[in-house]
Amino acid sequence: MKAIAENINVMSKSIGAAMAERNAEPIQQLAQECTEAGADLLDINLGPARKGGPELMEWVVNAVQEASDLQLCLDTSNHEAMEAGIKACKKPPLLNSFSAQPDKLENILPLAARYDCEIIGLTMSTHIPLDADERIAVAYEIVAAANELGITNDRIWIDPIILPIGVEVGQAHAVAVQEVLRMLPEVFDPNVQTTCGLSNTSNGAPDELRGVIEQAFVPMLAACGMTSAIVNAKDKELMRTIRLIKDFKNEALYSVSDAELK
């Protein structure tokens, strides 16, 4: 299971300010910290990036690439910013994300085809389906749309969408997500990749309990077949859990130091 660091995010006060001031140093330091913490990819989240998005994305991508060799995951709903980011990437990035919503299908998805990128596909259209079957139906729809543009299944990362465990029907959604992950190998051949925004699950819980909730859920998702997760790479306990997951899936060679905090 790959860990995608969620940390380089315009919504973070210090990182948002650094982006606004084009001050590379805090962003590069964070990129380096996430890399050393064991992240496999770095997400760069610019949100809507309405004003000057393309120039900002290009600048952030270049700054991050000076600090880390990891594959990047570009995260913005501004498709012009997305395209500028792709062009700046040294290796094809993962695009975060498209869904069955028309604007995402028309604007983000074709970029993945044009530039040979991997892409995250959310199992939602105008709403997030409650049950597993409906999520699978949307997954089928978005994989078909991607395939039609020549994007093969191994480059599609399905995100079955985690909601906070604490909201109404949050537990039913958590069960549905696990079911979707178990069903996907029977639906797609070859199978797709999978991911999720793990920290959604603990949204609303007190800060000091968020990691605990995520550490219980992410091994369950991994055991259901999830191949990656977008996570807080600064949470040392969580990154330790991810090292142990890789061991228990036999994706990495176990060492007792994997259980230590690093």
Added chain:
Amino acid sequence: MKAIAENINVMSKSIGAAMAERNAEPIQQLAQECTEAGADLLDINLGPARKGGPELMEWVVNAVQEASDLQLCLDTSNHEAMEAGIKACKKPPLLNSFSAQPDKLENILPLAARYDCEIIGLTMSTHIPLDADERIAVAYEIVAAANELGITNDRIWIDPIILPIGVEVGQAHAVAVQEVLRMLPEVFDPNVQTTCGLSNTSNGAPDELRGVIEQAFVPMLAACGMTSAIVNAKDKELMRTIRLIKDFKNEALYSVSDAELK
């Protein structure tokens, strides 16, 4: 997922001494602590119990039942001690355990049939199979033996046998155990129950890291379908993980306090 407390064990220095001296107080206190910690069953492990086993088991069962109403899991290779324990139990216990070894098939298994007990079946004969298919073959053999005596699948708790992650082929065994859990619903209809000796996985690791390793693995096993685990109920972090597993499987109603240490 049910938690079976492993703590009442003759191998524990203080509990072993209390058993030898027929000093009920420390045993009852431990039984109470495990109950308050959230255990669903209490294992009473007397080991081989060669000398005076029946009388000792009867005494321990009675002592524990004065302190806790939980279902008991009787754990001894002495079938006379097992029978004495069953007779002392207020509600039918879970018997721990039988396997495809002739003495277990002849001595322990018939007790489950005679006294209408649940029973744990280990997927091993003279050796522990390395791969999932071989474990399933043994599971098939022991379930057939149990069925022949009238023990229905819902009363058979298959234990696919966890080995320490740190031993050679420990990771391969961990993967096989997960595969077995995923395969069982396709093999048995109705499905069997499942369990494991969770602390085996961290055997050999430094004491302060054992819980960490177990906390990463038990959610994975639960997500693969495991319906119970024999655990250290005195590990507060582990019991918290088990509460959250029950929430993420929608077996219990989530409360943010489930993520707190209790």
